[in-house]
Amino acid sequence: MEIPFFKYQGTGNDFVMIDNRQGIFIKNNTELVAKICDRRFGIGADGLILLENHPDLDFNMVYYNSDGNLSSMCGNGGRCISQFAKQLGIVDITAKFEAVDGLHEASIQGMNVSLKMADVSRISLSENCTFLDTGSPHHVQIVSQLDTFDVDYEGANIRNSIYGKEGANVNFVQALGNDIFSVRTYERGVEAETLSCGTGVTAVALAMFETGKTTSNKVTLQTPGGVLTVRFKKQATGFTDIYLEGPASFVFKGIWTC
Numbered sequence: 701m702e703i704p705f706f707k708y709q710g711t712g713n714d715f716v717m718i719d720n721r722q723g724i725f726i727k728n729n730t731e732l733v734a735k736i737c738d739r740r741f742g743i744g745a746d747g748l749i750l751l752e753n754h755p756d757l758d759f760n761m762v763y764y765n766s767d768g769n770l771s772s773m774c775g776n777g778g779r780c781i782s783q784f785a786k787q788l789g790i791v792d793i794t795a796k797f798e799a800v801d802g803l804h805e806a807s808i809q810g811m812n813v814s815l816k817m818a819d820v821s822r823i824s825l826s827e828n829c830t831f832l833d834t835g836s837p838h839h840v841q842i843v844s845q846l847d848t849f850d851v852d853y854e855g856a857n858i859r860n861s862i863y864g865k866e867g868a869n870v871n872f873v874q875a876l877g878n879d880i881f882s883v884r885t886y887e888r889g890v891e892a893e894t895l896s897c898g899t900g901v902t903a904v905a906l907a908m909f910e911t912g913k914t915t916s917n918k919v920t921l922q923t924p925g926g927v928l929t930v931r932f933k934k935q936a937t938g939f940t941d942i943y944l945e946g947p948a949s950f951v952f953k954g955i956w957t958c
């Protein structure tokens with residue numbers, strides 16, 4: 701069987717994209733997805749994304765982590781699939797699609813994609829950390845000396861000891877100014893640090909605002925893979941009009957034969 705694929709990346713968070721509008725991809729094969737995402741035995745990616753037909757919107761997004769399991773929302777993946785839809789000629793400069801957490805709207809300007817994220821109404825504050833769901837669950841914790849911090853070790857420890865079987869993504873943060881933060885993320889389902897996490901930096905921006913670490917509703921997030929911005933409105937009920945913005949681009953295409 702031959703499966704055409706496209707490789708995309710958004711600030712170094714990389715994805716295999718498959719146009720599944722004709723249903724060519726068998727969806728319940730965890731081993732196959734994990735093998736495709738394997739960096740030594742496969743194409744290599746943090747996740748695999750299917751673009752599918754939607755009855756009313758431009759397309760539907762189905763997201764798998766690199767461990768082969770279906771998961772919750774992927775912000776960088778949402779920005780990349782919008783570029784992919786443009787490359788396929790499905791959309792031009794705006795896109796409306798459905799993902800596991802609901803409706804998303806994207807605006808595509810050259811390499812830059814701005815993605816509207818789900819509203820956030822609940823934030824749990826603890827002494828040392830913040831927990832919130834921005835489409836995916838995120839633990840946010842401030843550390844000093846982020847550059848040398850052992851993200852893989854500490855991230856795995858927090859993910860497993862605090863959040864149990866369901867797990868969570870774990871973001872470590874260092875302030876660089878009032879509205880600029882450096883972020884490194886341990887991703888559930890990849891079970892390692894990735895170069896960037898879109899729902900992760902969104903969680904960091906909201907957590908920094910909620911805890912008074914920033915007074916700005918437009919925050920710059922520096923990740924190992926590049927720079928993202930998050931803007932939002934704070935309402936009495938929580939956060940609305942949340943936009944994640946940054947570069948997302950095509951890398952290469954090929955055919956997976958199995």
Ligand SMILES: N[C@@H](CCC[C@H](N)C(=O)O)C(=O)O
Pocket residue numbers: 713765771772773774775776777836837868869887888889890896897898899900
């Ligand atoms: N890289 C993603 C997050 C993907 C989902 C996450 N690994 C999970 O299972 O919660 C992003 O850019 O948001």
